[in-house]
Amino acid sequence: MALGVMLLAACAIFFINLTASGYANEFYSAAAQAGSVSWKAFLWGSLDSGNAITVDKPVAALWLMALSVRILGLNSFAILLPEALMGVATTYLLYATVRRYWGNWAGIVTGFIFTLTPVAALMFRFNNPDALLVLLMTGATHALLRSLEYVNHPSDNRKRTWWMVLAGALVGFGFLTKELQVLLVLPGFALAFLLASPTDMVRRILDSLVATASMIVAAGWWVLLTVVVPAGDRPYIGGSQRNSFLELTFGYNGFGRLTGSEEGSVIPRPRP
Template sequence: MNASLASSSSYGFSPHSRTFTSPRSTSADAVADEHSSRAYILPRRTRGDWVALGVMLLVACAIFFINLTASRYANEFYSTAAQAGSVSWKAFLWGSLDSGNAITVDKPPAALWLMALSVRIFGLSSFAILLPEALMGVATTYLLYATVRRYWGNWAGIVTGFIFMLTPVAALMFRFNNPDALLVLLMTGATHALLRSLEYVNHPSGNRKRTWWMVLAGALIGFGFPAKQLQVLLVLPGFALAFLLASPTGMVRRILDTLAAIGSMIVAAGWWVLLTVIVPASDRPYIGWLPAQFLP
């Protein structure tokens, strides 16, 4: 594994003891460095690594961008909502199907926000509608590469990136304007944040950084709800099991970090739902995706 574990003699961390050991150096700078050190040291990229990364990203751009407009407006239901959001900020906020704000589409509006902003910038066209999807495809490919590279090396990341973007369903997903593109990007980002949280040693400095990575992971999962509702929660059991088993801290700290992630997830997922409840029905469109019994 190219991303090697830091030795206890250099960084005060042992992957077997899961504890921080006092550094031998008396230098304040050395102590601070050891306190903030990570369990994994990322290897430097060689020139060949950079070339391989560039080729991978160029291929990803080719897959997701060439002949992007072949499906024209793709899902015209969502394209219509994106057009409405491009001319009305109220329709933008609610994900309305029309600029008159009569009713929303059948999904929360997060994915529509990206398309509507693109249409506002570039004007209404098939390319403007699908541009955010293709960009998210390239971003997801790179994020997946970066996640795998940290622990298994550059070439494992390159191979993973190619496998991902050459998978037919991925090539289709990021060339179409359903909410799945944003959902997959957010879930991949949450996976990256979760794994980053496990890199820090069991020390107050490392613990604080670990907590913030968990908060980020929770926020990304939470924002997946305004993208495609409860589908984003499918990864939660695996996330919880991985963190509770692999975190280098004691059980109390693991539970606290998990609660912090859950709190950020609730905030990221719940603010828009709360908005639909507290805003009077006369001031917003009918929420087409929320069950009627939840609406005032």
């Protein structure tokens, strides 16, 4: 009953008056509309169905919105529905993770605290990539903790490895959601696994390498596409200066966020 109340509260917080923001971030809404009418625009995260230029972020969050618009038509609710659903899913996943180790009421309290955090309502009622990023990071945390439950035994080793593969894949898709931001959790993940995994150090290192490979594959296939597909056969990478996703990753969306460099910004910051 408490879980039901918590999930109903989450639905109320994330769904009631969901369309108050209209099309929210119209930049991403335009890309969702383009992806709903063109599979090529869907693949690349194009800002327009003619595939002239992409948005200045990767594509994973756009895919969910584009599918929603393809099914429900172009409207505010279709744009924001995936965000609200991800809010409810993240609430339950956080509850399930905490409950597994600290009991049901600890999970209930954690879920309520999460849903009542103002920034959660901001993320899961708006169509920036942060909603999917938080869901994927929470899922990766759950998978990592599950991997710590298995001792050094052949059958348990296989289960542990698969949980680490899942954790790596979720982080990889997090990269396709908001690039380098997802990597902020990796030092904590690595430290927790290497220190707490109930197996020998060789197995810990092997499982860590498998998770790293899973992360690279989950993120790298799309990044590789941007490199191997000729520039004339794909849209221009928005936010980059040289039509390069790697430049976008390490430039405007990477070190540029630390240095304040606005090269590539859609709306340049006015000079003082």
